Amino acid sequence: MPRLTRTFFARPTPLVARELLGKVLVHILADGTRLSGRIVETEAYRPDDQASHSFRGPTPRTAPMFGPPGVAYVYFTYGMHYCFNVSTEAEAIGAAVLIRALEPLEGVQVMEQFRRASLRQDKPLRPADVARGPGNVCKAMSIGREHSGYDMPQRNSPLFIADDGFRPALIRTSARVGVSGDELAKSVPWRFYIQNHPAVSGRRRRAE
DNA sequence: TCCCCGATTAACT
DNA sequence: GTTAATCGGGGAG
Numbered sequence: 001m002p003r004l005t006r007t008f009f010a011r012p013t014p015l016v017a018r019e020l021l022g023k024v025l026v027h028i029l030a031d032g033t034r035l036s037g038r039i040v041e042t043e044a045y046r047p048d049d050q051a052s053h054s055f056r057g058p059t060p061r062t063a064p065m066f067g068p069p070g071v072a073y074v075y076f077t078y079g080m081h082y083c084f085n086v087s088t089e090a091e092a093i094g095a096a097v098l099i100r101a102l103e104p105l106e107g108v109q110v111m112e113q114f115r116r117a118s119l120r121q122d123k124p125l126r127p128a129d130v131a132r133g134p135g136n137v138c139k140a141m142s143i144g145r146e147h148s149g150y151d152m153p154q155r156n157s158p159l160f161i162a163d164d165g166f167r168p169a170l171i172r173t174s175a176r177v178g179v180s181g182d183e184l185a186k187s188v189p190w191r192f193y194i195q196n197h198p199a200v201s202g203r204r205r206r207a208e
Numbered sequence: 209t210c211c212c213c214g215a216t217t218a219a220c221t
Numbered sequence: 222g223t224t225a226a227t228c229g230g231g232g233a234g
Contacts, residue, residue, distance in 0.1 A: 079227030
């Protein structure tokens with residue numbers, strides 16, 4: 001399963017966000033356990049975008065957004081959740097794609113255990129709920145702050161994104177979730193998701 | 209140094 | 222539909 005190369009990420013961020021749908025995020029743990037999930041929901045963030053962490057220029061936290069394309073950017077929010085992003089466009093351009101949901105593929109049992117460990121009641125989770133939402137993606141895949149700055153296109157990186165040939169049939173867009181800023185930031189259709197996929201976050205609708 | 213609030217989630221009523 | 226949990230980034234002073 002070929003790992004995505006730097007050139008894949010070195011393109012306009014909304015295009016990369018769209019094309020990441022159907023790709024596979026892989027994390028090989030220190031003990032060799034292999035976790036993976038198919039990307040079913042993404043969002044694009046750009047430097048001229050009030051909703052983006054890069055809007056006011058680089059800081060120590062956001063430095064990976066300005067790094068080479070393909071670098072992981074992981075941030076902590078709401079005092080309890082991590083969110084995983086991939087740097088896009090040329091180096092020094094503060095842009096990234098947020099991975100918002102995965103369909104678990106490999107190591108599903110382990111991923112489910114990571115998620116259940118942080119819940120108050122220990123009930124089994126449906127596969128579609130294991131990595132549904134950006135905080136849950138990191139919990140299930142065991143991704144934390146230590147992964148911010150990882151250069152995923154490098155051959156030896158235990159965290160990377162690969163292409164297994166799958167191509168999503170129906171892609172939809174919407175405004176991004178939970179963002180603040182001007183009207184453009186709040187309305188620009190830079191959220192991308194696979195239509196009717198059960199692992200996509202947000203309230204489910206009947207027919208889309 | 210202080211202080212507000214967030215690219216969220218789950219457990220409530 | 223509402224709200225608690227929980228902490229650090231970064232703008233304000």
